[in-house]
Structure formats: structure tokens, C-alpha cells
Amino acid sequence: MSIKPLGNGKFLVRVTKNVNNERRERKRLCSSKQEANFWNKEFEKELKRLKEEQESVRPQLWETCLEEYFSYAKEVLGFKTFYNREVCLKWLTSSWKKRAIGDITYKEVDTIVNNPSFSVSYKKDVLKFIRCVFEYQMGLRKINFNPCKLVRIQNDKSQYDQAKVLQAMTAKEISCLLKYVREADENWHSIFFVTYYLGLRYSEALELRVKDINFERNLVTISRSWCRKKRGPVPPKNGTSRKIPMSPRLRELLSELIQDKVQDDLILPRVRMWLHGYGAKILKGYQNVLGIKETNYHSLRASFITHLLNKGIPIVKVQAMVGHSDLKTTQRYIRLDASDLDGATTVLD
Numbered sequence: 001m002s003i004k005p006l007g008n009g010k011f012l013v014r015v016t017k018n019v020n021n022e023r024r025e026r027k028r029l030c031s032s033k034q035e036a037n038f039w040n041k042e043f044e045k046e047l048k049r050l051k052e053e054q055e056s057v058r059p060q061l062w063e064t065c066l067e068e069y070f071s072y073a074k075e076v077l078g079f080k081t082f083y084n085r086e087v088c089l090k091w092l093t094s095s096w097k098k099r100a101i102g103d104i105t106y107k108e109v110d111t112i113v114n115n116p117s118f119s120v121s122y123k124k125d126v127l128k129f130i131r132c133v134f135e136y137q138m139g140l141r142k143i144n145f146n147p148c149k150l151v152r153i154q155n156d157k158s159q160y161d162q163a164k165v166l167q168a169m170t171a172k173e174i175s176c177l178l179k180y181v182r183e184a185d186e187n188w189h190s191i192f193f194v195t196y197y198l199g200l201r202y203s204e205a206l207e208l209r210v211k212d213i214n215f216e217r218n219l220v221t222i223s224r225s226w227c228r229k230k231r232g233p234v235p236p237k238n239g240t241s242r243k244i245p246m247s248p249r250l251r252e253l254l255s256e257l258i259q260d261k262v263q264d265d266l267i268l269p270r271v272r273m274w275l276h277g278y279g280a281k282i283l284k285g286y287q288n289v290l291g292i293k294e295t296n297y298h299s300l301r302a303s304f305i306t307h308l309l310n311k312g313i314p315i316v317k318v319q320a321m322v323g324h325s326d327l328k329t330t331q332r333y334i335r336l337d338a339s340d341l342d343g344a345t346t347v348l349d
Contacts, residue, residue, distance in 0.1 A: 002014045002015050002016070002040060003033075003036045003037070003040055006029075009031060009032065010029060010030070010031060011029075011030045011031075011032070011033060011035075011036035012027065012028075012029055012030075013026075013027060013028045013029075013030055013036050013039045013040050013043065014026070014027040015027070015040060015043035015044055015047060016047075017047040017048070017050075017051060024047055024050065026043040026046065026047065028043075060100060060101050060102065060137065060142055060143070061097070061098060061099065061100060061101070062093060062096040062097055062098075062099050062100075062101050062104065063096075063097040063098070065101045065133055065136075065137050065142075066089060066090070066093070066133060068136070068137075068140075069132065069133045069136045069137075070082075070086055072136060072229070073085065073086075073132070085129050085132075088125070088126065088129055089129050089130070089133065092112050092126060092130075093112065093130070096108075101133075101134070101137060101142075101143060102143050102145075104147060105147055106147035106148070106149075106150035106151055108147075109127075109130055109147050109148055109151050110150075110151045110152075112126065112130070113126050113127045113130070113151055113153070114151075114153070114154045120153060120155055123153050123154070124153055127148060127151055127153065130148055131146065131148035134146040134147065134148055135229070136229055139227060139229035139230060140229075166302050166332060166333065167295040167296055167298070167299040167302060168295070168299055168302040168303045168305075168306045168333070169292070169293070169295060169299055169300075169303045170303075171303075171307055173287075173290075173292045173293070174196060174303055174307075176290055176292065177192065177286060177287065177290060177292070178192060178193055178196070180286060180289070180290055181286055184286070187269035187271050188271065188274075188282060188286075190253065190257060190268060190269055191205065191268050191269065191271065191274055191279070192283070192300060193250070193253055194208070194250070194253065194254070194257075194267070194268060195297075195300045195301065196300040196301075196303060196304055197246075197247060197249070197250040197304070198220055198222070198244050198250070198304070199244070199301050199304035199305055199308075199321060199322045200222070200300075200301060201225060201236075201237065201298070201301060202277075202279065202297055202298070203225035203226045203227070203237075204222055204224070204225045204226075204236060205268060206225070206226040206266075206268070206275070207224040207225055207226045207233050207266070208220075208222075208266065208267045208268060209224075209263070209264060209265060209266055209267060210258045210261050210262065210263050210264070210265050210267060211263040211264065212267075213246075213254055213258065213267075215251070215255075218245055218246050218251065219243045219244065219245055219246065220243065220244045220245075220246060220254075221241055221242075221243050222236060222241060222242050222243075222244065222323065223235070223236070223241035224236070225237065236323055237323065238323050238324070238325040240323070242320060242321065242322075242323045243321075244321045245321075254267070279297040280296045280297040283295070283296075283297055283299075283300075301322070302333060304322070305318055305322055305330065305333040306333045306334075308321075309330075309333060309334050315327065315330055315331065315334075318330055
């Protein structure tokens with residue numbers, strides 16, 4: 001029994017059990033010994049049942065996961081690319097064949113990737129191939145962690161983490177960009193404009209539909225995102241939908257875009273380069289022409305968050321609009337473009 005008397009007639013019930021190499025705990029504060037005995041038995045039953053369920057689930061073996069990934073990759077990759085990836089994975093991960101994919105650690109991945117005889121370029125390829133298998137299984141919700149995220153390429157002198165650095169444009173740069181793109185290409189203007197003014201992720205912008213727009217309440221509901229691996233819509237990144245109010249300019253543009261469309265129609269233009277993930281390349285091309293700093297596609301969303309925070313919008317409201325599950329994530333965007341700091345050090349002169 002795991003009942004601890006606390007005095008004043010109070011009892012703390014705490015039951016722990018090792019389930020699938022993880023420590024699971026249940027606890028409850030009770031006001032009587034009888035209540036404590038009841039919950040102690042309930043927790044014991046619950047954890048025992050959970051352990052039995054976990055043990056009865058057949059683990060996903062690496063060789064099975066490989067075959068599932070190959071079936072998918074064969075349809076989306078070119079013949080030569082697929083063949084090289086298949087040979088590489090089967091050769092390097094042959095010792096994992098009978099291992100459960102969930103039991104493979106980042107150290108084991110690191111040992112294979114950072115083989116001293118491999119060049120830096122080949123190490124990157126190997127890490128990419130293994131990561132794709134884990135990502136595919138995560139997309140199928142069969143595992144919940146990708147150990148490849150913790151692996152770093154040894155002797156790599158490039159800025160490995162550069163892609164993770166948040167980037168944002170200033171309000172002036174955004175205004176200049178949208179004005180220029182409107183004259184150059186109406187389709188790309190619509191994509192950039194809506195992505196920025198709603199703070200959308202790329203996958204969310206792809207799935208924006210007419211039925212998500214509520215002109216009466218002046219709100220846009222974000223309830224879906226596009227999953228490339230499943231080739232269909234899934235819930236947003238944090239798993240819940242969110243609502244974003246429309247600015248007058250956005251409301252005007254959306255009214256134009258949804259003309260002659262029905263409720264289930266997609267709103268944004270189906271530009272081939274955008275659909276295939278080359279939005280960043282197009283964005284950088286316009287930025288280069290305008291002489292402003294080049295950023296990635298996610299910078300449109302980052303700029304939306306940063307500009308709202310700089311304008312004094314409460315951070316909790318911004319968090320709700322952009323769908324961050326943790327407030328710390330939103331806090332990372334504070335003063336990202338540093339425009340509110342201009343001239344702050346002149347007092348030192």
C-alpha cells in the first residue's frame with residue numbers, strides 16, 4: 001500500500017509502477033482512510049491494466065518500418081534516388097532489423113552516422129535517410145520521438161543550426177515586399193499577404209478553405225493543415241483549432257479570393273512552385289530584387305507574431321492567435337526584428 005498519513009485526518013495516496021521502461025505515477029489527497037484505501041486499489045488496477053496493454057502491443061520492428069517507408073518512398077522519389085536510399089539504409093542499419101524502432105536511441109544513430117570513414121557530405125545523407133524513416137513513422141502516429149533530432153554531424157564547419165534560427169522582417173520590409181509583389185504577380189501576392197496577415201504555417205495556408213471564413217463575426221478559423229506524408233488534411237500542429245480576427249485589408253482581399261467559390265474550395269491560388277515547397281526560394285528572389293535581407297518562408301509567420309508583440313498586443317492573445325501550446329515559444333519572438341530598439345543606445349553619447 002502507498003498511503004501516507006499527513007495529519008488532520010488527511011492521507012496522501014501515491015502509487016507508482018514501471019510501465020514500458022517509464023515511471024508512471026498516480027496520486028490523490030484523501031480526507032479519510034476509507035477513501036484512501038479505495039483510491040489506492042483503483043490506482044493499482046489502472047496501472048496494472050496499463051502495463052498489460054503496453055506489453056500486449058506488438059513492437060514495431062525496424063525492418064517492418066523500413067518496408068513501410070520504402071513502399072511510400074518508391075512512389076514519391078525518382079528511381080535513382082530511391083535505389084541509393086534503399087541500399088544505404090539496408091546496409092547501414094542491418095543490425096537493427098529485429099529491434100523495435102521505439103527502442104533505438106540517438107547514440108545508436110550517432111554511431112552509424114558519424115563513422116570516421118565517412119565524409120561530412122555522406123554523413124549528412126545518412127542522417128537524412130534515417131531521419132526520414134523515423135519521421136514517416138511519426139506521421140503515422142506509431143512513435144512520438146525522433147532520435148535523429150539529437151544527432152550532430154562531427155567535423156561539420158557549416159552553420160548546422162542556422163535553419164533553426166528565427167527570422168523576421170521589419171514592418172517596413174513587409175510593406176515594401178507586398179507592394180512590389182502585388183504589381184509583379186497577383187497569385188504570389190495573395191499567398192504572401194494571407195500567410196502574413198493570419199500568421200499561418202505553410203501547411204495551414206495550403207488547407208485554408210472558404211468555410212473557414214466568417215464575415216459576420218470577422219473571424220478566420222484555422223482547423224486543418226496539410227500533411228505531405230498522409231497526402232491529406234490533419235489537425236494543426238498543436239492539435240487544436242484557433243480563431244484569428246481579420247484586419248480590414250485582409251477582409252477585402254479574402255472577399256475577392258472567395259468569389260465564385262463554394263464552401264469546401266481552397267482559397268489560395270494553387271501555384272506549382274508553392275505547392276512543391278519552393279515558397280522560400282520565390283520569397284528570397286523578391287527580397288534580393290528589393291535589396292532587403294533574405295529570409296525563409298516561415299519569416300512571414302514570425303513577422304506577424306513579432307509585429308503584434310511590438311505593437312503592444314498582450315502576449316497571451318498572440319499565443320492564442322498563432323496556436324502556440326507553450327507561452328515560452330511565443331516569448332522567443334519578442335523583439336525579433338529589433339525595430340523597437342532603434343536609437344536606444346544614443347543616450348550613451
